[in-house]
Amino acid sequence: MSNYVFVIDPDKQPCNPVHPAKAQLLLNQKKAAVFRRYPFTIILNEKQKDVEANPLTLKIDLGSQTTGIAILNGENVVWGAELAHRGQQIKSDLESRRAIRRNRRNRKTRYRPARFLNRKREKGWLAPSLQHRVDTTLTWIKKLIRYCPVTNIVQELVRFDLQKMENPEISGIEYQQGELQGYEVREYLLEKWNRQCAYCGAKNIPLQIEHIHPKSKGGTNRISNLCITCEPCNLAKGTQDIKDFLSGKPSILKRVLSQAKSPLKDAAAVNSTRWALLNALKSIGLPISTGSGGQTKFNRTRLNLPKTHWIDAACVGTIESLRIITKQPLLIKATGHGCRQMCRTDKFGFPSRYVPRLKFIKGFQTGDIVKAIVTSGKKIGTYVGRVAVRCSGSFNISTPQLIQGIGHKYCRAIHRKDGYSYSF
Numbered sequence: 001m002s003n004y005v006f007v008i009d010p011d012k013q014p015c016n017p018v019h020p021a022k023a024q025l026l027l028n029q030k031k032a033a034v035f036r037r038y039p040f041t042i043i044l045n046e047k048q049k050d051v052e053a054n055p056l057t058l059k060i061d062l063g064s065q066t067t068g069i070a071i072l073n074g075e076n077v078v079w080g081a082e083l084a085h086r087g088q089q090i091k092s093d094l095e096s097r098r099a100i101r102r103n104r105r106n107r108k109t110r111y112r113p114a115r116f117l118n119r120k121r122e123k124g125w126l127a128p129s130l131q132h133r134v135d136t137t138l139t140w141i142k143k144l145i146r147y148c149p150v151t152n153i154v155q156e157l158v159r160f161d162l163q164k165m166e167n168p169e170i171s172g173i174e175y176q177q178g179e180l181q182g183y184e185v186r187e188y189l190l191e192k193w194n195r196q197c198a199y200c201g202a203k204n205i206p207l208q209i210e211h212i213h214p215k216s217k218g219g220t221n222r223i224s225n226l227c228i229t230c231e232p233c234n235l236a237k238g239t240q241d242i243k244d245f246l247s248g249k250p251s252i253l254k255r256v257l258s259q260a261k262s263p264l265k266d267a268a269a270v271n272s273t274r275w276a277l278l279n280a281l282k283s284i285g286l287p288i289s290t291g292s293g294g295q296t297k298f299n300r301t302r303l304n305l306p307k308t309h310w311i312d313a314a315c316v317g318t319i320e321s322l323r324i325i326t327k328q329p330l331l332i333k334a335t336g337h338g339c340r341q342m343c344r345t346d347k348f349g350f351p352s353r354y355v356p357r358l359k360f361i362k363g364f365q366t367g368d369i370v371k372a373i374v375t376s377g378k379k380i381g382t383y384v385g386r387v388a389v390r391c392s393g394s395f396n397i398s399t400p401q402l403i404q405g406i407g408h409k410y411c412r413a414i415h416r417k418d419g420y421s422y423s424f
Protein backbone atom coordinates (compact mmCIF):
# COMPACT_ATOMS: atom_id res chain seq x y z
CA MET A 1 0.00 0.00 0.00
CA SER A 2 1.16 3.47 -0.69
CA ASN A 3 1.76 6.32 1.72
CA TYR A 4 -1.10 7.84 3.70
CA VAL A 5 -2.59 10.95 2.12
CA PHE A 6 -2.14 14.34 3.75
CA VAL A 7 -5.30 16.31 4.45
CA ILE A 8 -5.71 20.02 5.02
CA ASP A 9 -8.88 21.86 5.97
CA PRO A 10 -10.33 24.87 4.07
CA ASP A 11 -8.12 27.18 6.15
CA LYS A 12 -5.09 25.15 5.03
CA GLN A 13 -4.49 23.86 8.54
CA PRO A 14 -3.15 20.27 8.64
CA CYS A 15 -5.52 17.45 9.66
CA ASN A 16 -4.81 13.78 10.34
CA PRO A 17 -3.46 11.93 7.29
CA VAL A 18 -5.92 9.37 5.93
CA HIS A 19 -5.74 5.96 4.29
CA PRO A 20 -5.50 6.26 0.47
CA ALA A 21 -8.88 4.50 0.07
CA LYS A 22 -10.51 7.02 2.39
CA ALA A 23 -8.95 9.85 0.40
CA GLN A 24 -10.28 8.35 -2.83
CA LEU A 25 -13.74 8.14 -1.27
CA LEU A 26 -13.60 11.79 -0.19
CA LEU A 27 -12.53 12.78 -3.68
CA ASN A 28 -15.28 10.70 -5.32
CA GLN A 29 -17.91 12.17 -3.02
CA LYS A 30 -16.62 15.65 -3.89
CA LYS A 31 -15.96 16.33 -0.22
CA ALA A 32 -12.35 17.15 -1.04
CA ALA A 33 -10.15 18.18 -3.95
CA VAL A 34 -6.53 17.48 -4.85
CA PHE A 35 -4.38 20.25 -3.39
CA ARG A 36 -0.95 19.00 -4.28
CA ARG A 37 0.38 16.03 -6.16
CA TYR A 38 3.76 15.50 -4.43
CA PRO A 39 3.42 14.85 -1.53
CA PHE A 40 -0.17 13.87 -2.27
CA THR A 41 -2.40 16.24 -0.32
CA ILE A 42 -6.13 16.84 -0.46
CA ILE A 43 -8.08 19.85 0.76
CA LEU A 44 -11.44 19.41 2.45
CA ASN A 45 -14.50 21.41 1.46
CA GLU A 46 -15.76 21.75 5.00
CA LYS A 47 -14.05 22.10 8.31
CA GLN A 48 -13.95 18.93 10.41
CA LYS A 49 -15.69 19.07 13.76
CA ASP A 50 -14.64 17.35 16.96
CA VAL A 51 -11.67 15.55 15.44
CA GLU A 52 -8.61 15.34 17.61
CA ALA A 53 -5.28 15.52 15.87
CA ASN A 54 -3.11 12.43 16.36
CA PRO A 55 0.31 13.11 17.83
CA LEU A 56 2.54 12.41 14.85
CA THR A 57 6.30 11.96 14.97
CA LEU A 58 8.59 12.99 12.15
CA LYS A 59 11.82 11.01 12.02
CA ILE A 60 14.90 11.91 10.00
CA ASP A 61 18.05 10.05 9.08
CA LEU A 62 20.31 12.48 7.25
CA GLY A 63 22.77 10.60 5.05
CA SER A 64 25.54 11.57 2.67
CA GLN A 65 23.69 10.63 -0.51
CA THR A 66 20.14 10.12 0.66
CA THR A 67 18.05 11.28 3.60
CA GLY A 68 15.35 9.02 4.95
CA ILE A 69 12.15 10.59 6.29
CA ALA A 70 9.33 8.76 8.07
CA ILE A 71 6.12 9.91 9.75
CA LEU A 72 4.79 7.76 12.55
CA ASN A 73 1.48 7.66 14.33
CA GLY A 74 2.44 5.88 17.53
CA GLU A 75 4.11 2.72 16.27
CA ASN A 76 2.54 2.87 12.81
CA VAL A 77 4.73 4.15 10.00
CA VAL A 78 2.17 5.96 7.84
CA TRP A 79 4.39 7.89 5.48
CA GLY A 80 7.93 7.44 4.18
CA ALA A 81 10.21 9.21 1.75
CA GLU A 82 13.77 9.13 0.54
CA LEU A 83 15.34 12.41 -0.48
CA ALA A 84 18.33 12.07 -2.84
CA HIS A 85 20.76 14.97 -2.61
CA ARG A 86 22.77 16.53 -5.43
CA GLY A 87 25.97 17.30 -3.52
CA GLN A 88 28.20 15.72 -6.15
CA GLN A 89 26.55 17.79 -8.89
CA ILE A 90 27.10 21.00 -6.91
CA LYS A 91 30.71 20.12 -6.28
CA SER A 92 31.46 19.43 -9.93
CA ASP A 93 29.58 22.56 -11.06
CA LEU A 94 31.65 24.73 -8.73
CA GLU A 95 34.83 23.02 -9.85
CA SER A 96 34.05 23.63 -13.49
CA ARG A 97 33.26 27.29 -12.78
CA ARG A 98 36.55 27.60 -10.95
CA ALA A 99 38.43 26.08 -13.87
CA ILE A 100 36.76 28.40 -16.35
CA ARG A 101 37.56 31.49 -14.28
CA ARG A 102 41.13 30.43 -13.69
CA ASN A 103 41.54 29.87 -17.39
CA ARG A 104 40.11 33.27 -18.28
CA ARG A 105 42.31 35.11 -15.76
CA ASN A 106 45.34 33.36 -17.14
CA ARG A 107 44.49 34.31 -20.69
CA LYS A 108 43.72 37.94 -19.90
CA THR A 109 46.95 38.65 -18.13
CA ARG A 110 46.05 41.81 -16.31
CA TYR A 111 47.72 42.33 -13.01
CA ARG A 112 45.75 41.04 -10.08
CA PRO A 113 47.02 41.46 -6.55
CA ALA A 114 47.26 38.22 -4.66
CA ARG A 115 43.93 37.59 -3.04
CA PHE A 116 44.23 34.22 -1.46
CA LEU A 117 44.02 33.94 2.30
CA ASN A 118 42.11 37.19 2.69
CA ARG A 119 38.71 35.61 3.04
CA LYS A 120 36.97 34.76 6.26
CA ARG A 121 34.56 31.95 6.82
CA GLU A 122 31.73 32.35 9.25
CA LYS A 123 31.52 30.07 12.20
CA GLY A 124 29.58 26.97 11.24
CA TRP A 125 30.38 27.38 7.55
CA LEU A 126 29.78 24.26 5.51
CA ALA A 127 30.93 23.47 1.98
CA PRO A 128 28.14 24.28 -0.51
CA SER A 129 27.56 20.61 -1.28
CA LEU A 130 27.06 19.91 2.44
CA GLN A 131 25.00 23.02 3.14
CA HIS A 132 22.70 21.84 0.37
CA ARG A 133 21.95 18.62 2.29
CA VAL A 134 20.91 20.64 5.32
CA ASP A 135 18.87 23.11 3.27
CA THR A 136 16.91 20.60 1.20
CA THR A 137 16.18 18.45 4.22
CA LEU A 138 14.97 21.46 6.17
CA THR A 139 12.80 22.57 3.24
CA TRP A 140 11.12 19.19 3.17
CA ILE A 141 10.58 19.08 6.91
CA LYS A 142 8.92 22.48 6.79
CA LYS A 143 6.80 21.37 3.83
CA LEU A 144 5.66 18.23 5.66
CA ILE A 145 4.78 20.19 8.77
CA ARG A 146 2.51 22.39 6.66
CA TYR A 147 0.47 19.39 5.51
CA CYS A 148 0.64 17.12 8.50
CA PRO A 149 0.11 17.80 12.23
CA VAL A 150 3.56 16.81 13.46
CA THR A 151 4.06 17.21 17.21
CA ASN A 152 7.66 16.14 17.64
CA ILE A 153 10.79 15.45 15.65
CA VAL A 154 13.38 12.72 16.15
CA GLN A 155 16.71 12.95 14.39
CA GLU A 156 19.61 10.53 14.17
CA LEU A 157 22.47 12.71 15.32
CA VAL A 158 25.63 10.63 15.42
CA ARG A 159 26.56 7.89 13.04
CA PHE A 160 29.24 6.16 15.06
CA ASP A 161 30.24 6.77 18.60
CA LEU A 162 30.46 10.06 20.35
CA GLN A 163 31.50 13.56 19.58
CA LYS A 164 35.11 12.42 19.50
CA MET A 165 34.50 10.42 16.35
CA GLU A 166 35.39 13.42 14.16
CA ASN A 167 38.81 12.07 13.50
CA PRO A 168 39.60 8.91 15.45
CA GLU A 169 42.70 8.17 13.43
CA ILE A 170 44.45 11.39 14.26
CA SER A 171 43.43 11.59 17.88
CA GLY A 172 44.85 8.09 18.12
CA ILE A 173 42.07 6.44 20.06
CA GLU A 174 42.91 2.79 20.42
CA TYR A 175 40.17 0.26 20.19
CA GLN A 176 39.43 -2.10 23.10
CA GLN A 177 40.58 0.27 25.81
CA GLY A 178 39.68 3.62 24.26
CA GLU A 179 36.34 5.41 24.25
CA LEU A 180 35.39 3.51 21.14
CA GLN A 181 33.71 0.29 21.97
CA GLY A 182 34.32 -2.80 19.83
CA TYR A 183 30.95 -2.47 18.14
CA GLU A 184 31.50 1.05 16.98
CA VAL A 185 34.99 0.26 15.75
CA ARG A 186 33.69 -2.67 13.76
CA GLU A 187 30.94 -0.57 12.22
CA TYR A 188 33.42 2.17 11.41
CA LEU A 189 35.81 -0.26 9.76
CA LEU A 190 33.06 -1.97 7.79
CA GLU A 191 31.99 1.40 6.45
CA LYS A 192 35.54 2.48 5.72
CA TRP A 193 36.38 -0.69 3.79
CA ASN A 194 33.03 -0.76 1.95
CA ARG A 195 31.90 -3.96 3.65
CA GLN A 196 34.19 -6.12 1.58
CA CYS A 197 37.44 -7.99 2.08
CA ALA A 198 40.34 -5.56 1.71
CA TYR A 199 42.55 -8.18 0.07
CA CYS A 200 40.28 -10.18 -2.24
CA GLY A 201 37.15 -8.01 -2.47
CA ALA A 202 34.75 -10.73 -1.28
CA LYS A 203 31.34 -9.41 -0.23
CA ASN A 204 28.34 -10.64 1.75
CA ILE A 205 30.34 -13.03 3.91
CA PRO A 206 31.38 -12.78 7.56
CA LEU A 207 34.28 -10.35 7.78
CA GLN A 208 36.95 -10.08 10.44
CA ILE A 209 39.10 -7.31 11.81
CA GLU A 210 42.67 -7.74 10.66
CA HIS A 211 45.92 -6.02 11.65
CA ILE A 212 47.71 -4.73 8.58
CA HIS A 213 51.04 -4.62 10.34
CA PRO A 214 50.85 -7.78 12.47
CA LYS A 215 50.54 -7.39 16.21
CA SER A 216 53.27 -9.98 16.81
CA LYS A 217 55.67 -7.69 14.97
CA GLY A 218 54.78 -4.58 16.89
CA GLY A 219 51.64 -3.47 15.04
CA THR A 220 49.25 -1.29 17.05
CA ASN A 221 45.53 -1.41 17.62
CA ARG A 222 45.09 1.97 16.03
CA ILE A 223 42.30 2.21 13.52
CA SER A 224 44.77 3.14 10.79
CA ASN A 225 46.40 -0.27 11.31
CA LEU A 226 43.14 -2.21 11.01
CA CYS A 227 41.24 -3.42 8.02
CA ILE A 228 38.45 -5.84 7.23
CA THR A 229 39.09 -9.21 5.59
CA CYS A 230 37.37 -12.51 4.96
CA GLU A 231 38.41 -15.51 7.03
CA PRO A 232 40.48 -17.29 4.31
CA CYS A 233 42.50 -14.12 3.65
CA ASN A 234 43.00 -13.53 7.35
CA LEU A 235 44.25 -17.09 7.86
CA ALA A 236 46.41 -17.01 4.74
CA LYS A 237 48.11 -13.83 5.85
CA GLY A 238 48.67 -15.01 9.40
CA THR A 239 51.57 -13.11 10.90
CA GLN A 240 53.20 -12.26 7.59
CA ASP A 241 54.10 -8.70 6.82
CA ILE A 242 51.63 -7.04 4.46
CA LYS A 243 54.41 -6.43 1.94
CA ASP A 244 55.28 -10.15 1.82
CA PHE A 245 51.67 -11.25 1.73
CA LEU A 246 50.78 -8.97 -1.20
CA SER A 247 54.18 -9.05 -2.88
CA GLY A 248 52.65 -10.49 -6.06
CA LYS A 249 49.87 -7.86 -6.19
CA PRO A 250 51.46 -4.41 -6.04
CA SER A 251 48.27 -2.57 -7.02
CA ILE A 252 46.29 -4.09 -4.13
CA LEU A 253 49.16 -3.40 -1.73
CA LYS A 254 49.21 0.24 -2.76
CA ARG A 255 45.44 0.59 -2.41
CA VAL A 256 45.31 -1.07 1.02
CA LEU A 257 48.12 1.06 2.41
CA SER A 258 46.65 4.33 1.16
CA GLN A 259 43.08 3.45 2.20
CA ALA A 260 44.29 2.51 5.67
CA LYS A 261 45.77 5.96 6.15
CA SER A 262 42.82 7.98 4.90
CA PRO A 263 40.11 8.50 7.52
CA LEU A 264 36.48 7.96 6.60
CA LYS A 265 35.68 11.28 5.01
CA ASP A 266 31.96 10.75 4.86
CA ALA A 267 31.58 10.25 8.61
CA ALA A 268 32.99 13.63 9.56
CA ALA A 269 30.99 15.40 6.86
CA VAL A 270 27.77 13.63 7.81
CA ASN A 271 28.26 14.50 11.46
CA SER A 272 28.80 18.19 10.74
CA THR A 273 25.70 18.37 8.51
CA ARG A 274 23.64 16.64 11.18
CA TRP A 275 24.66 19.15 13.80
CA ALA A 276 23.85 21.97 11.40
CA LEU A 277 20.43 20.45 10.73
CA LEU A 278 19.76 20.06 14.44
CA ASN A 279 20.54 23.73 15.01
CA ALA A 280 18.32 24.72 12.09
CA LEU A 281 15.48 22.52 13.36
CA LYS A 282 15.44 24.37 16.67
CA SER A 283 14.03 27.38 14.83
CA ILE A 284 10.87 25.38 13.97
CA GLY A 285 9.87 25.32 17.60
CA LEU A 286 8.84 21.66 17.94
CA PRO A 287 10.35 19.37 20.57
CA ILE A 288 13.36 17.54 19.10
CA SER A 289 15.02 14.40 20.39
CA THR A 290 18.03 12.60 18.99
CA GLY A 291 19.27 9.06 18.59
CA SER A 292 22.52 7.42 17.53
CA GLY A 293 23.34 5.26 14.54
CA GLY A 294 24.10 2.27 16.75
CA GLN A 295 20.63 2.51 18.29
CA THR A 296 19.03 2.70 14.84
CA LYS A 297 20.85 -0.38 13.65
CA PHE A 298 20.01 -2.22 16.87
CA ASN A 299 16.30 -1.43 16.40
CA ARG A 300 16.32 -2.42 12.76
CA THR A 301 18.04 -5.78 13.31
CA ARG A 302 15.90 -6.54 16.37
CA LEU A 303 12.69 -5.91 14.41
CA ASN A 304 14.10 -7.75 11.39
CA LEU A 305 13.46 -4.94 8.94
CA PRO A 306 15.20 -4.41 5.58
CA LYS A 307 17.89 -1.76 5.28
CA THR A 308 16.49 1.20 3.39
CA HIS A 309 16.89 4.86 4.22
CA TRP A 310 13.28 5.51 5.13
CA ILE A 311 12.97 2.42 7.31
CA ASP A 312 16.22 3.44 8.99
CA ALA A 313 14.61 6.80 9.67
CA ALA A 314 11.61 5.07 11.24
CA CYS A 315 14.00 3.11 13.50
CA VAL A 316 15.72 6.21 14.89
CA GLY A 317 15.45 6.77 18.62
CA THR A 318 13.91 4.59 21.31
CA ILE A 319 11.13 2.38 19.97
CA GLU A 320 9.33 -0.71 21.20
CA SER A 321 7.96 -2.00 17.92
CA LEU A 322 7.02 -0.76 14.46
CA ARG A 323 4.21 -1.47 12.05
CA ILE A 324 5.18 -0.51 8.54
CA ILE A 325 1.84 0.38 6.99
CA THR A 326 3.14 1.90 3.79
CA LYS A 327 5.16 -0.11 1.29
CA GLN A 328 5.80 2.61 -1.26
CA PRO A 329 7.94 5.49 -0.05
CA LEU A 330 8.00 8.65 -2.11
CA LEU A 331 11.36 8.92 -3.85
CA ILE A 332 12.38 12.55 -4.12
CA LYS A 333 15.43 13.59 -6.10
CA ALA A 334 16.85 17.08 -5.87
CA THR A 335 17.41 18.31 -9.42
CA GLY A 336 18.07 22.00 -8.88
CA HIS A 337 16.40 24.88 -10.67
CA GLY A 338 18.50 24.90 -13.82
CA CYS A 339 21.45 27.12 -14.63
CA ARG A 340 21.91 30.75 -15.63
CA GLN A 341 24.02 29.85 -18.61
CA MET A 342 23.25 32.15 -21.55
CA CYS A 343 25.22 30.37 -24.19
CA ARG A 344 26.69 26.93 -24.70
CA THR A 345 30.03 26.20 -26.27
CA ASP A 346 31.08 23.77 -28.94
CA LYS A 347 33.77 21.19 -28.36
CA PHE A 348 36.51 23.77 -29.05
CA GLY A 349 35.18 26.13 -26.39
CA PHE A 350 33.69 28.67 -28.81
CA PRO A 351 30.19 30.02 -28.25
CA SER A 352 27.89 28.05 -30.44
CA ARG A 353 24.36 27.53 -29.29
CA TYR A 354 22.23 29.99 -27.41
CA VAL A 355 20.10 28.84 -24.56
CA PRO A 356 16.55 30.12 -25.06
CA ARG A 357 15.88 33.23 -22.98
CA LEU A 358 12.25 32.47 -22.35
CA LYS A 359 11.74 29.93 -19.64
CA PHE A 360 7.96 29.99 -19.86
CA ILE A 361 6.33 28.97 -23.12
CA LYS A 362 2.53 29.14 -23.27
CA GLY A 363 2.44 29.06 -19.47
CA PHE A 364 4.61 25.96 -19.12
CA GLN A 365 8.26 25.54 -18.25
CA THR A 366 10.57 22.61 -18.73
CA GLY A 367 10.29 20.38 -15.67
CA ASP A 368 6.55 20.80 -15.05
CA ILE A 369 4.70 17.54 -14.68
CA VAL A 370 1.77 17.63 -17.10
CA LYS A 371 -1.12 15.49 -18.16
CA ALA A 372 -1.83 15.63 -21.88
CA ILE A 373 -5.07 14.21 -23.27
CA VAL A 374 -4.60 14.18 -27.03
CA THR A 375 -7.89 13.85 -28.88
CA SER A 376 -6.85 14.18 -32.51
CA GLY A 377 -3.95 13.48 -34.85
CA LYS A 378 -1.41 10.65 -34.77
CA LYS A 379 -0.70 10.79 -31.05
CA ILE A 380 -4.16 10.13 -29.62
CA GLY A 381 -3.92 9.05 -25.99
CA THR A 382 -3.24 10.25 -22.46
CA TYR A 383 0.29 11.02 -21.34
CA VAL A 384 1.55 11.99 -17.90
CA GLY A 385 5.13 13.05 -17.35
CA ARG A 386 7.77 15.73 -17.23
CA VAL A 387 7.47 18.23 -20.04
CA ALA A 388 10.25 19.83 -22.09
CA VAL A 389 8.95 23.03 -23.64
CA ARG A 390 9.77 24.23 -27.15
CA CYS A 391 9.29 27.80 -28.47
CA SER A 392 7.03 26.39 -31.19
CA GLY A 393 4.52 25.26 -28.56
CA SER A 394 5.05 21.65 -29.55
CA PHE A 395 6.29 19.96 -26.38
CA ASN A 396 8.03 16.71 -25.50
CA ILE A 397 6.73 14.64 -22.62
CA SER A 398 8.89 12.03 -20.95
CA THR A 399 6.65 9.24 -19.82
CA PRO A 400 8.71 6.05 -19.54
CA GLN A 401 9.38 6.73 -23.24
CA LEU A 402 9.87 10.17 -24.76
CA ILE A 403 6.73 11.36 -26.56
CA GLN A 404 7.59 14.15 -28.98
CA GLY A 405 5.48 16.82 -30.59
CA ILE A 406 2.53 17.22 -28.21
CA GLY A 407 0.70 20.50 -28.72
CA HIS A 408 0.59 22.80 -25.69
CA LYS A 409 -3.19 23.09 -25.86
CA TYR A 410 -3.58 19.44 -24.87
CA CYS A 411 -1.42 19.87 -21.76
CA ARG A 412 -2.55 20.59 -18.23
CA ALA A 413 0.02 21.08 -15.45
CA ILE A 414 -0.54 18.74 -12.50
CA HIS A 415 2.60 19.70 -10.59
CA ARG A 416 4.71 22.75 -11.29
CA LYS A 417 8.47 22.45 -11.42
CA ASP A 418 9.86 22.83 -7.90
CA GLY A 419 13.44 21.60 -8.17
CA TYR A 420 12.68 17.96 -7.38
CA SER A 421 11.73 14.92 -9.38
CA TYR A 422 9.44 12.29 -7.94
CA SER A 423 8.89 8.58 -8.29
CA PHE A 424 7.74 5.63 -6.19
Ligand SMILES: [Zn+2]
Pocket residue numbers: 197198199200201202229230231232233234
Ligand atom coordinates in the same frame (compact mmCIF):
# COMPACT_ATOMS: atom_id res chain seq x y z
ZN1 LIG B 1 39.49 -12.09 1.27
